[in-house]
Amino acid sequence: MVNPARSQYVVDYQRVADTYFQHKEYYAAAQYYQKALDLIPSPTTETAVPFGKAPSGKMQRKRSDYEKIIFRLAESLRLYKDYLNAEKWYAIAKGFSDKQYQSAAFWHPVCLRANQKFREALSGFGQYLASSPADDNLKKRANLEIADCRFAIRELDYPRLYRLTKLAGRLNSAGSNYAPVWINNQLYFTSSRPIDVDGKKEYLSSDEDSKVRIAKKESPYVNAIYQLSGEPSQATNEVKKLTLLKDMEQAAPTFNPAGNRMYFTAWQNKGEKDKHAIYTSQRDDKGEWSAPVIAGGMVNAAGFNSIQPCLTKDGRYLVFSSDRPGGFGKYDLWYAPVNGDGTFGxxxxxxxxxxTAEDEEAASWLSAVGKLVFSSNGRTGMGGFDFYETTGSFATNTWKSPVNKGNPFNSSKDDMYFTATDDAGNAGFISSDRESLCCLELFKIEQTSLAVSGQLTDCVTGKPLQGVTVRLTDSLDKTELGKMVTAQNGTYHFALTTRRPLLMVASKTKYFSKSIFIDPVHNATDTLVNPSICLDTYQVNKPVIVKDVYYEFDKSELTASSKTVLDKLVKTMADNPNIRVEIGAHTDNKGTEAYNLELSLRRAESCVQYLVSQGIDAERLTSRGYGESMPIAPNTLDNGKDNPDGRSKNRRTEFKVTRDDILSAKGG
Known part of the structure; x- marks a missing residue:
């Protein structure tokens, strides 16, 4: 039998979707917008809206309705963090002529970036800026996104050395799983996993249509704090929900060193007027947590949000994120001193x-190394929220410019909440939605290393060199990555945390410095063992013969093979910018003395010209011809006959260091 009360209703998917959208129920909104486009089957639901009489066949929609559905479907998917599917619908919506959908041209490349299509995203943001958009905020964000894409491309080419493993078992259950905290060898985390609601219903009304009223189950996804029993890496681990506040959602705990006082974020999730605040609870000897109390007005500013507390290991400071007045953007990082009685300064x-002008959140303080790790979406990074680290002092509130932790610590999506399992922060847990269509998940992260080692010796004696300074720098941005001085055995060793191309420079007083380019990108092993590197000694104003430099007969032009030999001198000059060099040329005694003097000068000048052509600063070079005046072997034998071997030795090119105390050079 047909229920007459129901016969006057039909489901209008668009109006239902609009209502869900207004209430920020983006997953449900996306489902119903797709139903409105006949993309998925009709629902079996109690949800209905008055519609007069049921139309025959499919409901006919105006072009304006179609465009609104497409755009809001894209918006719903993006706000639900389903960038993969949002990308497809924004690609359609950005072609709409109605100005109210102009932002689709911005959000489409945002989705491309989130989906790691960085070069396509670069093109999309460029097109968006070229269209002279009216939204100044989106224009600023587009420029930041362009910087993000360029940074991400470089990071993908040269990943940092981290190993990521998604945690198994019940840790990554349905909903979001985030904000891990490692304290006293135990893991706490936050999860919005579904809970039993005993069939209760929640009713949503529409601001756009007063006749729309949707009956739905109360959201089963409620944020709560959980405690892990067992090893995080085990698939059989068990989790226990902490019962703290009734009728409020709770997240992001932090603990004092003893683990018996907890600070956390709590809120009611009842709309825009509901604010997040920081609460505290004490654990007794039986392991039970006391009824939480709000942390007070110094931390919680009335009418504003305070979230994600982080207590320093010594218990002296509480770092938190807040949108209170006096900040630089949306959510800023703040800190308050903790008084002896537990109140806050x-x-x-x-x-x-x-x-920044955007959001800084989820701080973690590494006291042993004096580093603050936090997440931000207002700095150049991989996209979305990225991890950054800075060093500084709470006592003086001075901090250095934060550094992005790079790929794969960061991804093209949101990466937040780092907790360390060692003092240096080389291992720990993070939360990220990099492998999810919607939600944050928990990952274990460990820094690995690549070894660079070898030995420095004297090129003549072959003995190990003590006291050689070895520097390792990033050859792309010139950042120094390591420095050491060799001991008696002449060995060096570095543990690298990146596969970026490197430059290693070895230097010692009265030895020519030598640089070596290292490319770890294509190295498949964990160790790069370099052969022994030898350094040549020198003395100021003592000439050294450059072997195998030849000229055309009776001319000053260098042969091709001689240029190859001089290239080694180019490198020596480049590796030793503190030296000035004289190039001297010598002849045998065939011909007149004047002619030989002039020929030798032209030959020396040819060498200098070649070095300059290869980038060596001319001011660091002088040329001099000695002719036949300084033989190093007899031109004739004792019996008066010609001595070809002696003449060959006398026809030589030399260089000598005339100064080694130049503090700076223009180049080369």
């Missing part, structure tokens, strides 16, 4: 060195 904004 006046909070301080961490300043422009740390905070």
């Amino acid at each position: 006046h909070p301080l904004n961490m300043g422009a060195a740390v905070n």
Whole structure:
């Protein structure tokens, strides 16, 4: 039998979707927008809206309705973090002529970037800026996104050495799983996994249509804090939900060193007027947590949000994120001193060195190394929220410019909440949605290394060289990665954390410095063992013969093979910018003395000209012809006959260091 009360209703998927969209129920909104486009089957639902009489056949929609559905479908998918599918619908929406959908041209390349299509995204952002968009905020964000894409391309070419493993078992259950905290060899985390709601319903009304009222189950996805029993890497691990506050969602805990006082974020999730605040709870000897109390007005500013507390290991400072007045953007990082009685002192904004016009969140303090790790979406990075680290002092509130932790610590999506399992922060846990269509998941992260080692010796004696300074720098951005001085055995060793191309320079007083280019990108092993590297000694104003430099007969032009030999001198000059060199040429005694003097000068000048042509600064070079005046072997034998071997030795090219104390050079 047909229920007459139901016969006057039909499902209008667009109006249902619009209502879900207004209430930020983006997953449900996306489902119903797709139903409105006849993309998925009709639902079996109680959800219905008054529609007068049921139309025959499919409901006919105007072009404006179609464009609204397409755009809001794309928006819903993006806001639900399903960038893969949002990309497809924004690709359609960006072609709409209605100005209210102009932002699709911005959000489409955002989705391309999130989907790691960085070069396509670069083109898309360029096209968006070229269209002279009216939204100044999106224009600023487009320029930041362009920088992000360029940074990400470089990072993908040269990944940092980290090993990521997604945690198995019940740790990554349905919903979001995030904000890991490692304390006393135990893992706590936050999860929005579904809970039993006993068939209760929640009713949503529409701001756009007062007749729309949707009955749906209360959201089963509720944020709560969980405690892990067992090893995080085990698939059989068990989790326990902490019962703290009723009728409030809770997340992102932090603990004092003893693990018996907890600070966390709590909120009611009842709309825009509901604010997030930081609460605290004490654990008794039986392991039970006390009824939480709000952390007070110094941390929680009335009418504003305070979230993601982080207590320093010594218990002296509480770092948190807040949108209170006095900041630089949306959410800023602040900190408040903790008094002896557990109350808080006046909070301080961490300043422009740390905070941007966007969001800075989820801080973690590594006291042993004095580093603050946090996430930001307002700096150049891989895209979305990225991890950054800075060093500084709470006592003076001074901080250095934060450095992006690179790929794969960061991804093209959101990467937040780092907790370290060692003092240096080389291992720990993070949360990221890099492998998910919607939600943050928990990962274990460990820094690995690549070994570079070898030995420095004297080129003549072959003995190990002590006291050689060995520097390792990033050959792309010239950042120094390591420095050491060799001991008596002449060995060096570095543990690298990147596969970027490297430059190693070995230097010692009265020895020519030598540089070696190292390319770890294509190295398949964990060790790069370099052969022994020898250094040549020198003395100021003592000439050294450059072997195998030849000229055309009776001419000053260098042969091709001689240029190859001089290339070694080019490298020596480039590796030793502190030296000036004289190039001297000599002849045998065939011909007149004047002619030989002039020929030798032209030959010396040819060498200097070649070195200059290869980038060596001319001011560092002088040329001199000695003619036949300084033989090193007899031109004739004792019996008066010609001595070809002696003449060959006398026809030589030499260089000598005339100065080695130049503090700077123009180049080469």
